[in-house]
Amino acid sequence: MQTLAKLNTKILNVNVRPEMQLLLCCASTKIDAAKTEQIKSLVQRTDLDWQEITSSAWKHGLIPLLYTNINAIASDTVPQDVLEQLRKLFYTNAQRSLQLTGELVQLLRLLQENGILAVPYKGPVLANLLYGNIALRQFCDLDILVQPQDVLKFKDLLISQGYRPKIELTKTEEAAYLKDKSKHTYNFIHDSKRIMLEVHWRITPRYTSSIEVKYIWKHLLSSSFGGMEIYSFSPENWLLLLSTHASRHRWEKLSWLADIAELIGRNPEINWQMLIQQASEFDCRRMVFIGLFLTYNIIGITLPNEVLQAIEADPEVVSLSSSICQQLLTRNTDSHRFMQNTFYQIRVREGLQNKLLYFELFLRWLMRDKNVLLDE
Template sequence: MQTLPKLNANILNIYVRPEIQLLLYCASTKRDAAKTEQIKSLIQLPNLDWQDVISQAYKHGLVPLLYTNLNTICKDDIPKEAINQIRHLSYANSQRNLVLCAELFKILHLLQEKDIKGVPYKGPILASTVYGNIALRPSGDLDIIVQQQHVLEFKKILISLGYQPLVELTQREEIAFLEAKSEHSYNFFHDEKKILVEIHWRVSPEYTSPIETKHFWSKLKPFPFAGITIHNLPLEDWLPILCVHGSRHRWERLIWLCDIAELLRTNPEVNWDYLIQVTTELDCKRMFFLGLFLAHHLLDVTLPVKVLRQIKADTEVVALSSDICQSLFTKDNHNPKFLGRTIFHMRVRERWQNKFLYFQSFLRWLMIVRK
């Protein structure tokens, strides 16, 4: 594999301030001598804004990786107040992840008792399988995928545990909700534990991507987790799903790119022809390419030449990557309004019928707002 050029103050012709450069160099479980030296150089800058570093790290889900790298490389060279704050946030994340992990174990065990396959999505499982440590990736809630026919049975299990739906629905409304193309998760909250559980039967709303459980359920394999055996996808099959998720949220958090980068580093023997074929069939190839291209430029991920050539051939991917970087690197960046997000989602789809499907969702939203 070729060695990529190291990060500098410009990515895709967009200036990257030192605080973000530091985060990018620390956004990995692996570091070489060159990255280590870059980190040491950056923390010596007299005008480095540590509160901006910490704020951006928290926003992008990078506090655990930032603390792990700084604590290993140069903890004595960092202002005491800053390193203590980063340490506190990192420890709090570890404690939260342990709580979520225990709750996930309990829920998966109850699903197994009902003979329901539940596939954890992101969260502690992703941290364990990709990062090798549940403490290295923040988990805000628990996302579990089941087949659509098991959603209501899963709901009963959550209610028995003290969870309540965020939105109360009548039986008729509930059926319509599960059938709606605009929906993909049924959300429940435990007020005492402060835990949100999202039941997924699709990866995202159908107007974002058509990926459903039927597209990958036959590929599930047993995976050991916390003393039980759960069902999980082979690592490379998570790549399109993670790229769809990141694109759905316009790659607003760097941790989603770290997921892609870490997965590729831990699973180098990727069947690229298979993934390109699958993403083409499901009309999410541009989302897939966008995630890869951003990880390549921002996190030093090495891609095969033939894959990189295909990505660059799609000029829309290059243009979208530049727009996303502009948002990520601007200090006081603001997320685009609904119309801007709609245009992005239309651009990231390749087939006109799917662009139109997303545009229809915008028109429905507009009609609701005008009422």
């Protein structure tokens, strides 16, 4: 992992406030001597707005890393009421993560017992894979990928376990929903456990990327989780999936960049040529490049020179990354965020057909098609 010798006061021409500098310094499980000194220097400032730091950390999914690193490095310097607030948030998140992990293991066993092939996606599995500790990553729901023909079988199992569909659909509406190219999850809620489960049959909506789910099913790896054998993804495919998911939401959380940094740091053997080739085939190369470029500049990672050169050769990547950086690192109150997201989604696609696919969705939204964003 790359570390920075001095504080990041400006990133992609965006001025970075001390509060955000501290958050970025703590957004990693690997804190070397240089970052340790940066953290110590920052927490000694008397003008720090700790309320802003805490609220930003929660918003960006970085409470676990912020608390863990500050507690280890500067617990005597941070105001004790602030440290206590961070500690409570950390343990509240850890308790919730344990509950969700236990539920996920039960559901995966249920699926295995009923002969349904499933892959847990994001959530506890990603926390364990990238951080080695489910308490070090914030997540609020569960995601499980199944094959399209198994969605309704899974639905019946979930109902038997006390879940209900988030949105009630008739049989006709349900059939149309599962065929709609703007859909990729069927969401269920367990009211007493306060758990939402997203059942995926696609990785993303078709308007977000062209990743073929058949490709994902053909390239699964075996892994161990919660005392059972599960299916997971290769590091290269994790990068594809993390990038397309974050791109769909225009990279609104810093924790998604922290995830990419941890993934790259733990997998030095990543086949970059294969990754770029596959991303190009699925028209998500620009999404992957933006994720790598943002992580390189904001979190600090080492990238092969040829990869960095390929990224910087695309002016759209640099332009879009700068705009996203402005949104992430400043107190942005732009009221035109919807239009920004729309233009981003069109610009990030490289194929004309896929640009038109997103534009079609945008027109449906303008016509107030209430079905367009039911799975949001």
